[in-house]
Amino acid sequence: xxxxxxxxxxxxxxxxxxxxxxxxxGARLFSESPYDDVWIERVAEIAGVSRGLLYHYFPNKRDFFxxxxxxxSGRMLRMxxxxxxxxxxxxxxxxxxxxxxxxxxxxHGFRAFHRADAAGxxxxxxxxxxxxAAQERQILAALAADPEFGAGFxxxxxxxxAVRGWLAFITAVCLEWLRGSELSREQVRDxxxxxxxxxxxx
Amino acid sequence: xxxxxxxxxxxxxxxxxxxxxxxxxGARLFSESPYDDVWIERVAEIAGVSRGLLYHYFPNKRDFFxxxxxxxSGRMLRMxxxxxxxxxxxxxxxxxxxxxxxxxxxxHGFRAFHRADAAGxxxxxxxxxxxxAAQERQILAALAADPEFGAGFxxxxxxxxAVRGWLAFITAVCLEWLRGSELSREQVRDxxxxxxxxxxxx
DNA sequence: CCTTTACTTGACGCCGGTTCAACAGCGGGA
DNA sequence: TCCCGCTGTTGAACCGGCGTCAAGTAAAGG
Numbered sequence: 001x002x003x004x005x006x007x008x009x010x011x012x013x014x015x016x017x018x019x020x021x022x023x024x025x026g027a028r029l030f031s032e033s034p035y036d037d038v039w040i041e042r043v044a045e046i047a048g049v050s051r052g053l054l055y056h057y058f059p060n061k062r063d064f065f066x067x068x069x070x071x072x073s074g075r076m077l078r079m080x081x082x083x084x085x086x087x088x089x090x091x092x093x094x095x096x097x098x099x100x101x102x103x104x105x106x107x108h109g110f111r112a113f114h115r116a117d118a119a120g121x122x123x124x125x126x127x128x129x130x131x132x133a134a135q136e137r138q139i140l141a142a143l144a145a146d147p148e149f150g151a152g153f154x155x156x157x158x159x160x161x162a163v164r165g166w167l168a169f170i171t172a173v174c175l176e177w178l179r180g181s182e183l184s185r186e187q188v189r190d191x192x193x194x195x196x197x198x199x200x201x202x
Numbered sequence: 203x204x205x206x207x208x209x210x211x212x213x214x215x216x217x218x219x220x221x222x223x224x225x226x227x228g229a230r231l232f233s234e235s236p237y238d239d240v241w242i243e244r245v246a247e248i249a250g251v252s253r254g255l256l257y258h259y260f261p262n263k264r265d266f267f268x269x270x271x272x273x274x275s276g277r278m279l280r281m282x283x284x285x286x287x288x289x290x291x292x293x294x295x296x297x298x299x300x301x302x303x304x305x306x307x308x309x310h311g312f313r314a315f316h317r318a319d320a321a322g323x324x325x326x327x328x329x330x331x332x333x334x335a336a337q338e339r340q341i342l343a344a345l346a347a348d349p350e351f352g353a354g355f356x357x358x359x360x361x362x363x364a365v366r367g368w369l370a371f372i373t374a375v376c377l378e379w380l381r382g383s384e385l386s387r388e389q390v391r392d393x394x395x396x397x398x399x400x401x402x403x404x
Numbered sequence: 405c406c407t408t409t410a411c412t413t414g415a416c417g418c419c420g421g422t423t424c425a426a427c428a429g430c431g432g433g434a
Numbered sequence: 435t436c437c438c439g440c441t442g443t444t445g446a447a448c449c450g451g452c453g454t455c456a457a458g459t460a461a462a463g464g
């Protein structure tokens with residue numbers, strides 16, 4: 001934090017380290033302000049680096065944002081992988097718990113990620129949509145594997161739409177929750193679980 | 203449509219008409235492209251008008267977008283006003299039907315409106331948030347007035363969160379539906395109705 | 405006609421994104 | 435130890451859309 005290394009302790013990092021650092025700074029700034037209000041200059045300043053370097057690592061601002069989004073989507077998907085073989089009803093609460101833990105732990109990244117929904121151009125949206133589609137597939141697969149839901153469920157467009165809507169639901173709820181709601185994680189979890197079961201018509 | 207009145211049939215409209223026309227063009231363009239990709243110059247060109255005139259009607263691009271969003275939010279709220287005294291269960295299907303009619307009839311405006319979610323700056327977000335809050339209040343009031351749900355419901359933060367999430371749900375479902383899903387309006391309506399009842403824990 | 409006012413024109417400054425040629429620090433070879 | 439090349443890094447210039455302004459033009463209404 002803080003505009004570090006004014007001019008003395010300017011360090012030369014490896015490509016990996018520098019890239020990671022820039023993405024972390026980007027995640028923080030994009031989580032706090034809409035796309036337009038995040039200046040490439042400010043990102044560079046906080047990273048203690050020149051504007052030009054950012055353009056050495058990323059072709060342009062759009063792609064930089066897309067990289068931030070992609071980094072976060074990868075992290076999210078890794079954490080929310082379904083456990084195969086376990087019934088959805090049992091898995092749901094635990095899965096939501098890990099998801100909510102992720103949301104709390106990486107609030108910046110989570111917010112930045114969902115800013116890609118309406119803000120970005122084609123490239124950014126594509127990354128975002130693919131991440132959502134992957135999450136959707138995880139859920140649909142888990143449902144299909146469960147004897148309670150599995151009867152030809154995944155094929156119906158209605159189910160796909162329901163799952164997509166549910167993802168929007170938990171996203172909105174989590175963003176509002178992060179905003180400073182006094183609700184406990186358990187309450188949020190139960191709310192989300194109820195929503196899924198309700199949507200699926202149980 | 204089409205870059206009309208090249209130079210011959212240039213008409214002089216009343217302030218109201220011109221403003222309305224510009225907002226309509228804006229709604230179309232903002233529904234098709236993200237904020238940055240909509241050039242003020244292009245709006246003027248399609249309206250058959252000079253760039254300067256647009257700045258005569260709206261202080262700047264942001265406020266122009268905010269006006270587009272506000273116009274649409276007003277239209278939406280007017281159409282989705284709840285009927286007092288009627289139980290929620292009965293009212294829900296009919297209310298959702300009018301809402302879905304609105305979405306189909308004003309797809310451009312609906313899409314443009316929801317682009318304000320993550321795209322805009324403070325002023326635009328404020329307009330958007332107020333519109334959502336108003337819709338939320340309509341729903342909470344309808345719930346509170348219903349004997350089935352009304353028992354001190356509106357006060358609980360959990361209910362507020364549930365309604366907010368549900369709004370995100372129907373938004374996502376509608377946007378996807380507009381995108382060209384083969385689902386009928388009745389299917390979408392029932393899905394949304396099920397979602398609300400499920401979220402409220404019935 | 406004549407008044408009003410919607411509307412045009414074109415030039416300008418601003419500001420952020422984007423480009424690019426040159427610089428500087430670190431590692432390896434002699 | 436010195437030099438050399440690779441590459442992380444810089445700083446300044448350029449571009450293009452936003453927003454401003456002053457002066458003028460022409461369409462509608464009386």
